[in-house]
Amino acid sequence: MSSLRFRKSKSLKPRQQARAPAEEDLMKTLTHLERLEAESIHIIREVVAEAEKPVMLYSVGKDSAVMLHLARKAFYPSPPPFPLLHVDTTWKFKAMYALRDKMARESGMELLVYQNPEAIEKGINPFDHGALHTDMWKTEGLKQALDKYGFDAAFGGARRDEEKSRAKERIFSFRTSSHGWDPKNQRPELWNLYNARKARGESIRVFPISNWTELDIWQYIHLNDIPIVPLYFAEKRPTVERDGMLLMVDDERFPLQPGEVPVERSIRFRTLGCYPLTGAVESEAKTLPEVIQETLLTTTSERQGRAIDKDAGGAGMEVKKQQGYF
Amino acid sequence: MADVETKEAVYVTDQLIADDIDAYLVQHEHKTMLRFITCGSVDDGKSTLIGRLLYDSKMIFEDQLDALQSDSKKVGTQGQEIDFALLVDGLAAEREQGITIDVAYRFFNTEKRKFIVADCPGHEQYTRNMVTGASTADLAVILIDARKGVLVQTRRHSYLCHLIGIKNIVLAVNKMDLVGYSQEVFDKILADYTEFATSIGIESFTALPISGFKGDNITTLSDKTPWYKAPQYAGITLVEHLETVEVLSSVDADKPFRLPVQWVNRPNLDFRGFSGLIATGSVKAGDKIRVLPSGKTSEITRVVTYDGDLDEAVAGQSVTVCFADEIDCSRGSVISIADNPPQTADQFEATFVWMADEAMVPGRAYWLKIGTQMVSATVQEPKYEVNVNTMEKLAAKTLELNAIGVAELTTDKQIVFEAYADNRTLGGFILIDKMTNATVAAGMIHFSLRRSQNVHWQAVDIDRKQHAGLKNQRPAVLWFTGLSGSGKSTIANLVEKKLHRMNRHTFLLDGDNVRHGLNKDLGFTEADRIENIRRVGEVSKLMTDAGLIVITAFISPFQADREMVRTMLPEGEFFEVFIDTPLKVAEARDVKGLYKKARSGELKNFTGIDSPYEAPRNPEIRIDTTAISPEEAANLIVDTLLGDA
Numbered sequence: 002m003s004s005l006r007f008r009k010s011k012s013l014k015p016r017q018q019a020r021a022p023a024e025e026d027l028m029k030t031l032t033h034l035e036r037l038e039a040e041s042i043h044i045i046r047e048v049v050a051e052a053e054k055p056v057m058l059y060s061v062g063k064d065s066a067v068m069l070h071l072a073r074k075a076f077y078p079s080p081p082p083f084p085l086l087h088v089d090t091t092w093k094f095k096a097m098y099a100l101r102d103k104m105a106r107e108s109g110m111e112l113l114v115y116q117n118p119e120a121i122e123k124g125i126n127p128f129d130h131g132a133l134h135t136d137m138w139k140t141e142g143l144k145q146a147l148d149k150y151g152f153d154a155a156f157g158g159a160r161r162d163e164e165k166s167r168a169k170e171r172i173f174s175f176r177t178s179s180h181g182w183d184p185k186n187q188r189p190e191l192w193n194l195y196n197a198r199k200a201r202g203e204s205i206r207v208f209p210i211s212n213w214t215e216l217d218i219w220q221y222i223h224l225n226d227i228p229i230v231p232l233y234f235a236e237k238r239p240t241v242e243r244d245g246m247l248l249m250v251d252d253e254r255f256p257l258q259p260g261e262v263p264v265e266r267s268i269r270f271r272t273l274g275c276y277p278l279t280g281a282v283e284s285e286a287k288t289l290p291e292v293i294q295e296t297l298l299t300t301t302s303e304r305q306g307r308a309i310d311k312d313a314g315g316a317g318m319e320v321k322k323q324q325g326y327f
Numbered sequence: 328m329a330d331v332e333t334k335e336a337v338y339v340t341d342q343l344i345a346d347d348i349d350a351y352l353v354q355h356e357h358k359t360m361l362r363f364i365t366c367g368s369v370d371d372g373k374s375t376l377i378g379r380l381l382y383d384s385k386m387i388f389e390d391q392l393d394a395l396q397s398d399s400k401k402v403g404t405q406g407q408e409i410d411f412a413l414l415v416d417g418l419a420a421e422r423e424q425g426i427t428i429d430v431a432y433r434f435f436n437t438e439k440r441k442f443i444v445a446d447c448p449g450h451e452q453y454t455r456n457m458v459t460g461a462s463t464a465d466l467a468v469i470l471i472d473a474r475k476g477v478l479v480q481t482r483r484h485s486y487l488c489h490l491i492g493i494k495n496i497v498l499a500v501n502k503m504d505l506v507g508y509s510q511e512v513f514d515k516i517l518a519d520y521t522e523f524a525t526s527i528g529i530e531s532f533t534a535l536p537i538s539g540f541k542g543d544n545i546t547t548l549s550d551k552t553p554w555y556k557a558p559q560y561a562g563i564t565l566v567e568h569l570e571t572v573e574v575l576s577s578v579d580a581d582k583p584f585r586l587p588v589q590w591v592n593r594p595n596l597d598f599r600g601f602s603g604l605i606a607t608g609s610v611k612a613g614d615k616i617r618v619l620p621s622g623k624t625s626e627i628t629r630v631v632t633y634d635g636d637l638d639e640a641v642a643g644q645s646v647t648v649c650f651a652d653e654i655d656c657s658r659g660s661v662i663s664i665a666d667n668p669p670q671t672a673d674q675f676e677a678t679f680v681w682m683a684d685e686a687m688v689p690g691r692a693y694w695l696k697i698g699t700q701m702v703s704a705t706v707q708e709p710k711y712e713v714n715v716n717t718m719e720k721l722a723a724k725t726l727e728l729n730a731i732g733v734a735e736l737t738t739d740k741q742i743v744f745e746a747y748a749d750n751r752t753l754g755g756f757i758l759i760d761k762m763t764n765a766t767v768a769a770g771m772i773h774f775s776l777r778r779s780q781n782v783h784w785q786a787v788d789i790d791r792k793q794h795a796g797l798k799n800q801r802p803a804v805l806w807f808t809g810l811s812g813s814g815k816s817t818i819a820n821l822v823e824k825k826l827h828r829m830n831r832h833t834f835l836l837d838g839d840n841v842r843h844g845l846n847k848d849l850g851f852t853e854a855d856r857i858e859n860i861r862r863v864g865e866v867s868k869l870m871t872d873a874g875l876i877v878i879t880a881f882i883s884p885f886q887a888d889r890e891m892v893r894t895m896l897p898e899g900e901f902f903e904v905f906i907d908t909p910l911k912v913a914e915a916r917d918v919k920g921l922y923k924k925a926r927s928g929e930l931k932n933f934t935g936i937d938s939p940y941e942a943p944r945n946p947e948i949r950i951d952t953t954a955i956s957p958e959e960a961a962n963l964i965v966d967t968l969l970g971d972a
Contacts, residue, residue, distance in 0.1 A: 030577045031643050033360035033441035042645035043604040046589040050658055077633035079594040161432045168431045188766045189455055189682050191462040192755050198764040214434045294348040
């Protein structure tokens with residue numbers, strides 16, 4: 002993308018107002034996306050230089066898409082020197098599995114898919130097991146996968162603007178050998194110096210896109226033509242309305258309740274998780290600029306579509322993280 | 328909501344988004360970014376101000392607003408009004424306490440810039456958090472409660488921001504609504520603060536009269552403060568000021584080129600690139616460069632990125648560069664413009680901010696990370712500590728959590744550096760505890776000490792290899808460690824006798840004997856014990872240079888100190904010999920009657936009783952004295968040493 006390269010004397014489109022950035026020296030003042038990109042690449046390279054066995058958690062969502070793209074930029078012309086790990090719940094949208102396999106092929110990276118064997122055996126699913134579903138497939142599944150392969154550093158695509166407890170998490174977040182997180186015992190992070198040292202058994206979760214906002218993510222995807230799951234764009238899809246959430250009937254495993262008939266609605270998703278837990282919004286936004294437009298003019302926050310934040314009152318995510326959720 | 332007029336700016340943006348999303352995206356794409364911190368005490372209205380900035384720039388969504396409204400009624404401190412502070416106070420524990428206890432990062436946009444706000448707590452015990460937040464900031468907003476004026480914490484926050492090198496300081500005199508928007512009150516605070524700022528060396532700052540709660544002078548100039556438009560004042564709103572000040576990375580772009588190497592990119596034999604974030608200056612193909620610390624020169628051939636080669640790259644960008652020549656360059660090297668390189672040294676004066684519960688231990692070896700360089704370093708006893716409330720310099724033996732002081736620092740090898748005032752990346756460092764791996768301190772280099780540039784190694788014609796060759800042996804240090812009474816001296820003696828019989832040239836350094844001469848000036852405090860070990864380590868090293876096999880018998884209870892000696896010696900020459908005798912057994916023997924004295928309190932800091940013994944994790948040799956005799960132990964040690972040699 003030429004717009005993200007260093008600009009020599011490119012003329013810019015007219016701005017809304019004449020003051021401020023136009024007066025800044027464009028030879029040396031980087032745009033916010035250029036600064037964010039450089040910071041993320043720096044973080045990813047530090048981990049590779051200092052960790053023994055890093056891995057990138059890949060959830061196939063838009064944040065993962067950006068994180069993967071940044072990793073490819075960080076090591077170009079080499080492929081990123083670590084595998085992708087998908088902690089699979091078996092309940093992701095079909096379109097997510099398709100994109101996951103395509104991106105792994107394109108990036109030249111190894112793709113590891115892990116499914117918690119205990120959850121498979123017990124047939125844990127979001128319809129019958131509620132919170133247990135997230136706990137077994139995601140929280141437990143992630144711990145098991147990290148232990149199985151012995152990864153000592155895992156990249157995650159969480160952002161500080163998503164949720165209150167994340168606003169305070171470090172970029173390098175330490176976990177005990179049992180994957181616990183202690184919000185009171187975090188290492189201070191000064192300048193861009195990251196301390197990646199740890200004892201055997203301990204691991205770090207690293208969040209290279211901590212400082213990106215939802216809008217930054219969308220704009221970066223737009224400018225870099227990064228492939229994302231088509232579910233982010235509006236299309237007519239079979240849906241049912243349940244507990245105030247608009248759910249998409251993605252496959253035959255979706256148990257319809259008595260009287261429920263799937264209705265075709267033009268919908269899209271703002272976040273993607275397991276399909277029975279992720280609410281859609283009615284939308285006509287079929288292109289990225291339209292999606293961004295809707296996002297900016299909307300009046301509800303992104304994570305509202307996710308059931309996970311609603312557990313345990315306002316501190317839901319914080320409690321989950323202490324238990325080892327990413 | 329208290330305020331309607333501030334919505335106008337937001338409305339214009341909304342209109343553009345709705346009418347022409349492409350034009351909006353172009354505008355947003357070209358926004359620059361400013362990172363700033365807000366400092367103030369619990370009651371200065373800091374969280375309220377940030378909440379206000381988020382609210383006015385429409386970063387608060389309806390669902391958050393609903394939650395906020397219900398929270399405000401439950402735990403808010405503003406009666407029925409919306410408590411913006413609840414938006415920004417994060418973790419569960421502190422929400423109950425009603426204070427922020429860590430650094431939280433918040434985001435908002437205006438039409439010109441994206442902002443990242445580090446919300447820093449004001450309490451003294453959180454100095455480390457404030458310094459952390461300030462380290463990445465382009466600007467600091469110091470909040471003052473107009474009713475209270477310049478307080479101790481105002482001075483402390485200003486000092487810390489100045490210490491960390493923030494050039495843009497904003498003095499936000501808040502709660503102007505509670506003093507009737509009085510010009511006299513504002514003038515008085517301005518005069519007080521100017522006097523203080525000048526005294527600590529702050530060259531300039533921008534003062535604004537605001538109300539975070541009511542929204543005055545935040546996004547629009549308030550009609551309640553008409554006097555603020557007079558020429559002696561800044562006369563602009565907080566947001567306008569934030570939108571127009573120069574960011575740090577553009578200042579760095581004008582300095583000489585420095586690129587600390589993070590990673591060598593070598594996908595195949597045809598490509599060898601060096602990746603890193605440009606700390607200062609700019610780089611383009613054809614530039615003559617010098618790689619430090621080796622000092623080798625070459626020329627840049629390409630500036631590589633995924634999106635294509637760049638004509639030029641500047642400070643703040645992550646790039647990969649290629650050289651015309653195959654010169655040595657790896658992680659930790661610094662690529663510099665050829666004719667103006669940074670210096671290298673191994674002794675410095677620096678300011679330290681101590682960040683760990685465990686106080687600084689002068690003489691102990693810590694890891695030091697500066698840029699992409701990681702070395703072992705020791706800190707001397709502080710020259711002084713600074714009282715962060717009064718800026719007085721106080722005598723100090725150590726630095727405790729949240730203390731700031733100046734001390735000398737020695738690294739085990741030369742590092743590439745610049746003064747922190749010139750270059751944050753090559754002048755700012757962290758210290759890491761070698762045992763716990765915790766980040767224990769942040770530091771800022773003032774300058775290198777002259778002696779490190781003047782004391783040169785004298786090149787000798789007969790070197791250690793020749794000394795050892797004549798003795799027909801490989802030099803080594805057998806470092807015995809274990810509790811008092813564990814049998815170190817007994818076994819060490821036997822080992823030396825055996826080696827002597829085998830015509831090996833040895834020397835035994837015994838703890839008690841060394842304290843009668845070389846180290847008779849040292850006591851038994853933690854610092855003195857470390858110095859004791861350091862000297863013994865240096866003497867051992869000289870003896871191995873002379874070709875000897877050195878045997879030492881010291882309790883040496885701390886892992887970090889033993890590791891310090893290990894790093895002094897060439898790889899493979901240090902043998903950690905752990906004489907593993909359980910405390911119960913050693914105490915039962917009590918050959919010198921010391922345990923009895925320690926138990927009765929007559930002897931303080933006795934290892935195993937009231938001072939810890941850190942057992943070696945991976946010693947070269949471990950002797951279980953409950954299982955084998957001293958004679959067998961000595962044989963085992965000799966076999967291991969010679970089998971290895």
